[in-house]
Amino acid sequence: MTWIAQNLWLIPVLPLAAAAVIAVNKQPQRKLAATLAIGSMVLAFLLSLCALSATLLHHGDGAFREVAGFNWLQFGGQWLQLSWVLDPLTAIMLVMVSFVSLLIFIFSVGYMAHDENFMRFFCFLSLFAAAMLGVVIANNLLLFFICWELVGLTSYLLIGFWYHKPSAAAAAKKAFVTTRIGDLGLLLGMVWLYAQTGTLNFYTTNGLGCLEQSALSAMVTHITAAGMAVSTAIGLLIFLGAVGKSGQLPLHVWLPDAMEGPTPVSALIHAATMVAAGVFLVARVYPLMSAGAVAGEQGVPVTTALTVVTWIGALTAIFAASIAVAQTDIKRILAYSTVSQLGYMMLGLGVGGVAVGMFHLITHAFFKALLFLGSGSVIHGCHEEQDVRKMGGLKKFMPVTFATYAIGMLALAGFPLFFSGFWSKDEILHAAHGWPVSHIPFFIGCAGALLTAFYMTRQVALVFFGEYRGSRRKEAHISSARTGTKSEPPHVGSYEDQGEPHESPAVMTLPLVILAVFAILLGFIGTPAWPWFDGFLKGEPAAFDFSRLTEGGTLGLMLASAAIVFTGLGLGWWLYGKRLRRTVEEPDVLQVAQPAVFRLLENKYFVDEIYEATVIRFNAGAAGFCDFLDRWIWGGVVLLVTWVTLGLARLYRFTDDFVVNLGFDTGCEALREGGGELSGWHSGRVQNYLRVIGVALVVLILFLIWGRKS
Amino acid sequence: MTPLQGCLLVSSLLFAIGLAGAVTRRNAILALVGIELMLNAANLNFIAFWRYGPNPEALSGLMVVIFSIAIAAAEAAVGLALIIAIYRHYKTANLDEIKDLKG
Numbered sequence: 098m099t100w101i102a103q104n105l106w107l108i109p110v111l112p113l114a115a116a117a118v119i120a121v122n123k124q125p126q127r128k129l130a131a132t133l134a135i136g137s138m139v140l141a142f143l144l145s146l147c148a149l150s151a152t153l154l155h156h157g158d159g160a161f162r163e164v165a166g167f168n169w170l171q172f173g174g175q176w177l178q179l180s181w182v183l184d185p186l187t188a189i190m191l192v193m194v195s196f197v198s199l200l201i202f203i204f205s206v207g208y209m210a211h212d213e214n215f216m217r218f219f220c221f222l223s224l225f226a227a228a229m230l231g232v233v234i235a236n237n238l239l240l241f242f243i244c245w246e247l248v249g250l251t252s253y254l255l256i257g258f259w260y261h262k263p264s265a266a267a268a269a270k271k272a273f274v275t276t277r278i279g280d281l282g283l284l285l286g287m288v289w290l291y292a293q294t295g296t297l298n299f300y301t302t303n304g305l306g307c308l309e310q311s312a313l314s315a316m317v318t319h320i321t322a323a324g325m326a327v328s329t330a331i332g333l334l335i336f337l338g339a340v341g342k343s344g345q346l347p348l349h350v351w352l353p354d355a356m357e358g359p360t361p362v363s364a365l366i367h368a369a370t371m372v373a374a375g376v377f378l379v380a381r382v383y384p385l386m387s388a389g390a391v392a393g394e395q396g397v398p399v400t401t402a403l404t405v406v407t408w409i410g411a412l413t414a415i416f417a418a419s420i421a422v423a424q425t426d427i428k429r430i431l432a433y434s435t436v437s438q439l440g441y442m443m444l445g446l447g448v449g450g451v452a453v454g455m456f457h458l459i460t461h462a463f464f465k466a467l468l469f470l471g472s473g474s475v476i477h478g479c480h481e482e483q484d485v486r487k488m489g490g491l492k493k494f495m496p497v498t499f500a501t502y503a504i505g506m507l508a509l510a511g512f513p514l515f516f517s518g519f520w521s522k523d524e525i526l527h528a529a530h531g532w533p534v535s536h537i538p539f540f541i542g543c544a545g546a547l548l549t550a551f552y553m554t555r556q557v558a559l560v561f562f563g564e565y566r567g568s569r570r571k572e573a574h575i576s577s578a579r580t581g582t583k584s585e586p587p588h589v590g591s592y593e594d595q596g597e598p599h600e601s602p603a604v605m606t607l608p609l610v611i612l613a614v615f616a617i618l619l620g621f622i623g624t625p626a627w628p629w630f631d632g633f634l635k636g637e638p639a640a641f642d643f644s645r646l647t648e649g650g651t652l653g654l655m656l657a658s659a660a661i662v663f664t665g666l667g668l669g670w671w672l673y674g675k676r677l678r679r680t681v682e683e684p685d686v687l688q689v690a691q692p693a694v695f696r697l698l699e700n701k702y703f704v705d706e707i708y709e710a711t712v713i714r715f716n717a718g719a720a721g722f723c724d725f726l727d728r729w730i731w732g733g734v735v736l737l738v739t740w741v742t743l744g745l746a747r748l749y750r751f752t753d754d755f756v757v758n759l760g761f762d763t764g765c766e767a768l769r770e771g772g773g774e775l776s777g778w779h780s781g782r783v784q785n786y787l788r789v790i791g792v793a794l795v796v797l798i799l800f801l802i803w804g805r806k807s
Numbered sequence: 808m809t810p811l812q813g814c815l816l817v818s819s820l821l822f823a824i825g826l827a828g829a830v831t832r833r834n835a836i837l838a839l840v841g842i843e844l845m846l847n848a849a850n851l852n853f854i855a856f857w858r859y860g861p862n863p864e865a866l867s868g869l870m871v872v873i874f875s876i877a878i879a880a881a882e883a884a885v886g887l888a889l890i891i892a893i894y895r896h897y898k899t900a901n902l903d904e905i906k907d908l909k910g
Contacts, residue, residue: 781909
């Protein structure tokens, strides 16, 4: 057992402690809050690196896994344990989460500099980081669930951070309730799993964990309703939790609304880490999902649970990508893009296994965090403007943001060879192509890739190219903008400045640059020529072999996906880049060409409205009915009981007043009079008493002497 | 007359004197003195019964008397303190004038 595996719990506890200290300190101590939060994240990041290096040291000699934990509480004869696991999956997620969190914390110092609730923000951010890291290290479905719910809580708190905005409060509630539906599935799956296997530990040192062979084979043979194996049913229930958290198809509605929160929150929670927790959950319970599999062509397991994962992922990918095409809010475009990319990850998990999905998760975390922080920088620079129609031409004003944003956009679109998104997306498409069940997910994935390239080009063209279309309130700024020689304003980000956009301070651009570097470099750990990431997760050494690039149709697929990306980029540029939008009111190009389709997409396929008309109306009706019951039926019964009680009470009072009290009063009067009589005997002279005592004593003695004889 | 009878006679005399003092004296301090006399008469009884009793080797009577004397000292202190407090309150130590406990 390595030291780091034993002490892995330190990683989530550090930010947790920071959050606690920030929470109990007096309010306006910005420096303290930022120092604590960032310092704890730095330490957590260093420890994560330790964990990663520990796994790297064992890389190549089989599956490396170390578990540790403690007994938490006892009920009946059994102990509930909390335990954590160090394996490559944990290690890589730890490093990703702590690193991205660290960068976003730093970014937030700049972004939230003017917010009066700075400390609360950092407290919540630290709490979130703690919970997320807890999710990652959990070796126990219970610990996982606790942290999972904590993550949901902080998500709620941070979406509703500006709670005085009604839309933010509503979005927070929506996110909480929607994910709760999924969490119910997770909870049921957890309970069922416990009932079946008697343990919630994923792995144990003696091979009795619920994801290990003995438990799995028992669950596979046990058939439940509809001819489904118990393992499949539990897997699907757990996947429901992942659907809620990762914004997959029926429950995706909360994620775009979550953009009401501050942008660093969107970047950290609703793009890079928390929403990926669902994907991570599926990756974590992958042995359960793939239990009892019939091996596919390339040894990829095919089970009912994984097929469901695949279809949900594929449908989500295309569905959300098409919505993103018609959105105008810069963060909403990215939000739908996130939903779509999460669909890709699910697709990758379903068709290709843990490594394929996780690789996209890791690369996506970096470039999506980059894009969100970039959009935060844009919003900050444009004075809290989020509508892409009112931006434009920002390339000139914000060169650093533009350059990094372009890198993120190319990575997301999957620009060939040099960007991480290309390699991870290509791997998913390749796995989908080889999926034995159906080729449709592959085609859906390709269409999604085309749309991704298209909508990102549209966004970048609208935001960064052309003329600035926002309002310039100060005349002086207009003149300086026309000459185009405006220097960096000294009062960066102050709210009084409603002039032209400006570049963000270094504390915000530096994380962008670092993330951009990773958005490029990360792709190279998982290319077909050198599938290091795949080998790392499986515990096998990865050899460098260029020939794999060309064999098995890999090259053809790469060329095809490159062609798709170029088509998407070209189409986007042709429609939006060549003829740039001049005014804010001008209709969208697609809107002119296909008004009906555009309206459908702009309104997100009316999913919210459908939910409004069905689920929510049903709920409201049921609530109204309950209210009616409460108010008239149960309320009436309660009222009746009250009246009866009141009547009885009056009766009691009457008896008390006129029957019982009468007797008592007489008794009391007699007692008082008797007392008065007796007190008359007291002279108050102490020597009189003494005399009485003396006489009584003499009488007593005389009685003792003669009285007894007679 | 045995020594025991002599002792008992002395102690009953002492008790009678004490009782007479405590009952007749107007001054509270002198009443207290009378009470002390009665107490010591009882102590004398203890000693006498122990000394001329069936088992004079065991120091039981002596022990009781030493306890009793210690307690009497404490009681005398309390009694004097009470008298001082009463004196401060009523500006007199005459027991006939202190009769607020009259019913």
